[in-house]
Amino acid sequence: MTAVNIAIVYYSSTGTNYRMAKWAEEAAKEAGANVYVARTAELAPQAAIESNPAWKAHLEETKDIPEAKPEDLDWADAILFSMPTRFGNVPGQMKQFLDQTGGLWGEGKLVNKVVSGMSSAMNDHGGQEATVKSLYTTMMHWGAIIAAPGYSDPITFSTGGNPYGTSVTVDGEGQMKMDIEPAVKHQTKRTIQVASWVKNGQEQ
Amino acid sequence: MTAVNIAIVYYSSTGTNYRMAKWAEEAAKEAGANVYVARTAELAPQAAIESNPAWKAHLEETKDIPEAKPEDLDWADAILFSMPTRFGNVPGQMKQFLDQTGGLWGEGKLVNKVVSGMSSAMNDHGGQEATVKSLYTTMMHWGAIIAAPGYSDPITFSTGGNPYGTSVTVDGEGQMKMDIEPAVKHQTKRTIQVASWVKNGQEQ
Amino acid sequence: MTAVNIAIVYYSSTGTNYRMAKWAEEAAKEAGANVYVARTAELAPQAAIESNPAWKAHLEETKDIPEAKPEDLDWADAILFSMPTRFGNVPGQMKQFLDQTGGLWGEGKLVNKVVSGMSSAMNDHGGQEATVKSLYTTMMHWGAIIAAPGYSDPITFSTGGNPYGTSVTVDGEGQMKMDIEPAVKHQTKRTIQVASWVKNGQEQ
Amino acid sequence: MTAVNIAIVYYSSTGTNYRMAKWAEEAAKEAGANVYVARTAELAPQAAIESNPAWKAHLEETKDIPEAKPEDLDWADAILFSMPTRFGNVPGQMKQFLDQTGGLWGEGKLVNKVVSGMSSAMNDHGGQEATVKSLYTTMMHWGAIIAAPGYSDPITFSTGGNPYGTSVTVDGEGQMKMDIEPAVKHQTKRTIQVASWVKNGQEQ
Numbered sequence: 001m002t003a004v005n006i007a008i009v010y011y012s013s014t015g016t017n018y019r020m021a022k023w024a025e026e027a028a029k030e031a032g033a034n035v036y037v038a039r040t041a042e043l044a045p046q047a048a049i050e051s052n053p054a055w056k057a058h059l060e061e062t063k064d065i066p067e068a069k070p071e072d073l074d075w076a077d078a079i080l081f082s083m084p085t086r087f088g089n090v091p092g093q094m095k096q097f098l099d100q101t102g103g104l105w106g107e108g109k110l111v112n113k114v115v116s117g118m119s120s121a122m123n124d125h126g127g128q129e130a131t132v133k134s135l136y137t138t139m140m141h142w143g144a145i146i147a148a149p150g151y152s153d154p155i156t157f158s159t160g161g162n163p164y165g166t167s168v169t170v171d172g173e174g175q176m177k178m179d180i181e182p183a184v185k186h187q188t189k190r191t192i193q194v195a196s197w198v199k200n201g202q203e204q
Numbered sequence: 205m206t207a208v209n210i211a212i213v214y215y216s217s218t219g220t221n222y223r224m225a226k227w228a229e230e231a232a233k234e235a236g237a238n239v240y241v242a243r244t245a246e247l248a249p250q251a252a253i254e255s256n257p258a259w260k261a262h263l264e265e266t267k268d269i270p271e272a273k274p275e276d277l278d279w280a281d282a283i284l285f286s287m288p289t290r291f292g293n294v295p296g297q298m299k300q301f302l303d304q305t306g307g308l309w310g311e312g313k314l315v316n317k318v319v320s321g322m323s324s325a326m327n328d329h330g331g332q333e334a335t336v337k338s339l340y341t342t343m344m345h346w347g348a349i350i351a352a353p354g355y356s357d358p359i360t361f362s363t364g365g366n367p368y369g370t371s372v373t374v375d376g377e378g379q380m381k382m383d384i385e386p387a388v389k390h391q392t393k394r395t396i397q398v399a400s401w402v403k404n405g406q407e408q
Numbered sequence: 409m410t411a412v413n414i415a416i417v418y419y420s421s422t423g424t425n426y427r428m429a430k431w432a433e434e435a436a437k438e439a440g441a442n443v444y445v446a447r448t449a450e451l452a453p454q455a456a457i458e459s460n461p462a463w464k465a466h467l468e469e470t471k472d473i474p475e476a477k478p479e480d481l482d483w484a485d486a487i488l489f490s491m492p493t494r495f496g497n498v499p500g501q502m503k504q505f506l507d508q509t510g511g512l513w514g515e516g517k518l519v520n521k522v523v524s525g526m527s528s529a530m531n532d533h534g535g536q537e538a539t540v541k542s543l544y545t546t547m548m549h550w551g552a553i554i555a556a557p558g559y560s561d562p563i564t565f566s567t568g569g570n571p572y573g574t575s576v577t578v579d580g581e582g583q584m585k586m587d588i589e590p591a592v593k594h595q596t597k598r599t600i601q602v603a604s605w606v607k608n609g610q611e612q
Numbered sequence: 613m614t615a616v617n618i619a620i621v622y623y624s625s626t627g628t629n630y631r632m633a634k635w636a637e638e639a640a641k642e643a644g645a646n647v648y649v650a651r652t653a654e655l656a657p658q659a660a661i662e663s664n665p666a667w668k669a670h671l672e673e674t675k676d677i678p679e680a681k682p683e684d685l686d687w688a689d690a691i692l693f694s695m696p697t698r699f700g701n702v703p704g705q706m707k708q709f710l711d712q713t714g715g716l717w718g719e720g721k722l723v724n725k726v727v728s729g730m731s732s733a734m735n736d737h738g739g740q741e742a743t744v745k746s747l748y749t750t751m752m753h754w755g756a757i758i759a760a761p762g763y764s765d766p767i768t769f770s771t772g773g774n775p776y777g778t779s780v781t782v783d784g785e786g787q788m789k790m791d792i793e794p795a796v797k798h799q800t801k802r803t804i805q806v807a808s809w810v811k812n813g814q815e816q
Contacts (some may be wrong), residue, residue: 087754
């Protein structure tokens with residue numbers, strides 16, 4: 001049984017989705033997968049970043065995390081995305097990354113990638129569902145296999161019950177309002193599980 | 205390698221999605237799957253049906269097709285849905301069927317079903333995308349594994365290029381404006397293929 | 409300035425969306441609108457209803473509320489919808505009602521209706537966003553004018569921050585987990601306000 | 613009756629949506645509106661642009677069109693957006709622009725903007741519906757008033773029947789496969805009409 005390669009691609013301005021990505025990384029290692037964590041390139045004007053100390057600090061803190069490249073996805077059997085909402089859709093920083101996968105897409109190399117998404121928002125219903133669903137629309141264009149968590153584990157119910165993907169509400173101080181770490185880990189392991197079936201099935 | 209069980213669940217008023225379901229059935233048999241075709245119960249008032257001769261004739265023509273029951277889904281490894289748009293969403297007849305799966309859902313029996321959807325509309329852009337995407341939202345609640353066709357085969361490009369699922373435009377006389385049979389068959393076989401990986405992976 | 413006619417169309421199994429509809433009715437009266445409240449027809453099998461005492465009791469309690477008819481919408485300048493999620497989409501009972509508006513739609517009589525939607529779910533992120541958004545897809549087919557509340561009033565932030573429409577989480581005992589009455593009332597008044605602009609503009 | 617200010621904000625790589633924006637501009641002038649046309653900033657790497665002669669030529673051709681700034685939206689009563697699909701969602705170039713409206717949004721200045729969207733794709737069903745619907749999700753966060761065309765004019769039926777917004781399929785040579793100019797003009801005038809009702813209603 002070949003180990004699954006999972007790419008965890010996130011965008012984070014002040015750290016929430018970075019933390020989610022790191023929990024996912026831990027779970028992926030526990031599951032025996034090969035893991036690669038990468039952040040999508042920042043697009044915001046420097047002035048916007050400078051005006052928000054938490055944003056600036058987080059960028060500095062994660063400057064050694066590699067920037068996601070479309071070609072990273074070629075290596076991956078599974079891809080887990082994490083990003084905050086921006087008005088009910090993925091941030092420009094994530095969308096611009098996804099838009100750059102046209103080359104791989106044209107070669108059919110994104111077909112059968114097993115994918116899953118996570119999100120965060122400042123309000124309980126401020127795009128946590130809509131953002132992950134927007135991501136999945138793009139995944140359908142890829143011909144990817146979508147493994148939303150649904151209610152595949154009781155942990156979903158006790159962490160807000162988002163069947164599209166784990167999500168969290170962040171308060172004004174940037175604190176997550178709920179401990180979603182176990183839900184992130186469940187979603188990661190489920191994604192790897194499905195990818196393992198797909199990968200091994202294809203290899204037979 | 206255990207054969208895949210595929211349920212083909214459709215709603216059709218005047219026959220388009222019935223024909224799509226039958227093409228899918230042929231493809232499923234070719235692929236060696238066990239197939240069960242069922243139609244969702246009609247909900248329209250008798251007067252509405254009587255006022256449309258094509259609708260009445262089609263109901264008569266398909267009276268021996270079994271009515272879909274939620275428990276049919278328990279048997280299935282893969283489920284392919286086909287339905288016309290009704291204002292950019294699945295018809296009430298399909299939604300009411302889906303709503304009745306709450307019992308199976310509560311027992312976790314819909315998790316990991318491999319699913320895919322097809323649609324039709326009277327206008328090229330009159331809900332062909334939106335209808336299939338609406339179906340997939342419900343599938344995410346199930347924890348199903350979504351295998352939209354994407355552009356996994358060149359046939360998608362030559363039949364309208366709907367990555368969410370095969371779709372067709374029907375003219376005023378009820379004729380399909382394009383030959384989508386090969387796209388239906390590709391989508392069916394792909395769904396079975398993915399379900400085979402998932403089923404065999406789970407059995408190991 | 410002609411008063412606005414608002415139809416409040418809801419589906420409720422155990423009472424949550426009925427209560428939301430009644431709060432909306434109060435707000436509509438306060439705003440000087442003519443109000444008509446109607447419930448969409450029940451489609452569930454009698455056995456399902458009988459098996460749930462709260463559902464049966466609620467049906468009994470509201471048996472005098474008129475059943476919504478498509479033609480009610482012709483009278484309305486504004487329409488406010490309220491319904492629980494069913495797997496991230498409107499319930500079959502609401503969809504079947506919407507599907508029956510084909511006649512009015514064909515005559516162009518749904519164009520420029522001012523519409524807005526509300527929802528409920530058993531989980532915080534269990535379709536509260538997705539359900540209202542599904543409704544709006546259908547509204548776009550109507551050529552209706554969509555007045556989602558957005559963050560047009562601070563009350564949105566303090567009641568879960570759902571910009572698509574007011575929503576609420578209901579616990580296992582059927583209790584709303586948050587007091588959303590003021591948000592319902594704001595959304596109702598905003599819908600009437602926009603409808604008033606549209607109605608008076610058209611009459612000039 | 614005060615004239616409506618309409619901003620036409622588009623992204624175009626090889627010219628389709630630029631042409632749509634220009635048709636909209638003509639219609640807006642005919643309708644007596646004040647019009648401002650602006651393109652969202654290009655984000656693609658220079659190498660990607662250089663590798664596509666049509667893209668490079670179009671960028672050169674439109675270098676005098678002003679770049680859209682969030683503050684342009686403050687002036688506008690109505691906003692019409694036009695953009696190609698990128699995997700079933702708005703392009704990164706449009707999303708990044710929308711993301712920069714956080715300041716205006718925080719001041720409540722986007723509430724009651726009357727908005728509408730248009731799209732294009734390389735396949736008939738390759739995101740023409742999904743892209744406009746993705747835009748509208750963001751508009752709901754703004755508290756904008758969404759005026760999708762629906763089937764408010766027969767021209768919608770004869771130009772592909774996209775109720776969410778006018779859309780067009782572009783062939784491999786960059787040619788539009790249908791004459792959508794009258795549909796663009798209808799949608800523009802309808803958007804201005806609704807905005808006129810809203811603006812004059814607010815001023816009373």
